[in-house]
Amino acid sequence: EIHYPLDALEYAPTTGVKDLRQAVAELYNDQYRQGKESQYTYENVCIVPGGRAGLSRVAAVIGDVYCSYQIPDYTAYDQVLSAFKRLVPVPTALEPENFYQLDINQVKKDIRTQGLAVLIASNPRNPTGQVIAGNDLKDLVALSRDNTTTLILDEFYSWYIYHEKEKDFGKAVSSAEYIHDVNQDSVVIIDGLTKNWRLPGWRICWVLGPKNLITALSQSGSFLDGGANHPLQLAAIPLLRPEFVRQERLALQKHFKAKRDHVLKRLHELKLDVEIPPVSTFYIWLNLEKLPDPLNNGLTFFEELLKEKTIVIPGIFFDINPAHRRNLFSSPCHHFVRLSFGPPLEDLDKGLDAMGRVLRRARKEGMRSFGHSYKKSIEIIASLDEYV
16 A cells, blocks of 8 residues: 655656655765855755656757767666757777776867767776766866866666775765865756665665756756656655665675676686776676687677576777767777676576576587677667667
8 A cells, every 4th residue: 555645746846856856865964064164955856767868958058069978877868868959979999998987188189179068988998897986076076167068977886885994884885975065066966766775666866966057957858758757756755864874885896896796706716807997887898809700799798698588788888989980890899898796696697607607518518509790780689779
């Protein structure tokens, strides 16, 4: 039996229920802004029906600008930057030599020389499992003040941080910690119940930013998505209590760090060592280059594992290519797959066992029985990317 007030049967405001908006603001103030003069209020929060809806609302209210994005990153940015033509996409490659970290000095140079007005990124980053934190994140946020550059930061994995020191367990990462003025710094944070609270089916997420942006998001939401589910917004309010969040986050970090370590150990036993292990998210960016051709191609690896009823995501899908402007033939992402250690441990072991079977079959039978060639994989990308 579900109890809810009668007015919950009506549409919620397109910015969301006021009490939930205030709960989000108070959570961020408690976690990241204690002792700071500028504090978030409900007017800085817009509730949206999912992260993609939040991205779409933000993209709809931004003018004709150059927008920086990174490779590899979350696949939804490809769709958003393809759909909203006023955002002119400018790619930046994240290099393994730099541990897939965003080079802040290079960003400053690009803002100056290319006129970048918007930067979009997931932080922590899907699919590499890396994170911008500490002074690097502080310097990135400062760009919004020094260069009037708008930062759109997707922080859906902000709890999934794997600390080395016991005393640090329970700490999360958010750009909210380094914002000076919540209504002047042009920083847009997108987060929600999907990943951190592990409630993707609720479709309750939020956009946090300056008041004038939130007003604009209300208008774009009225025609893009109509707003989030009213009863579930009310149900979400107690889940944002700071003490509850602290307990959940501590348990989550310990649990997922143990799963990460288990999967990395199993991969090592399969001679698939991860060169740059994840320090955040629940993804592993696995390089297949040392495997023989064509098994070193992410699409072929994906197809062979699919025969074993196991799914990995080919790395090429994270080479964001809005409107298919670039030729992906030489993409560095071809030799990668993304693994998820989000499922239960027993399911992870089944998947790793399947990988072992594929590798043993490759050693026993050779490569002739495997998939197609590396070059041919280019031809089928367009027919597959709509499913990711």
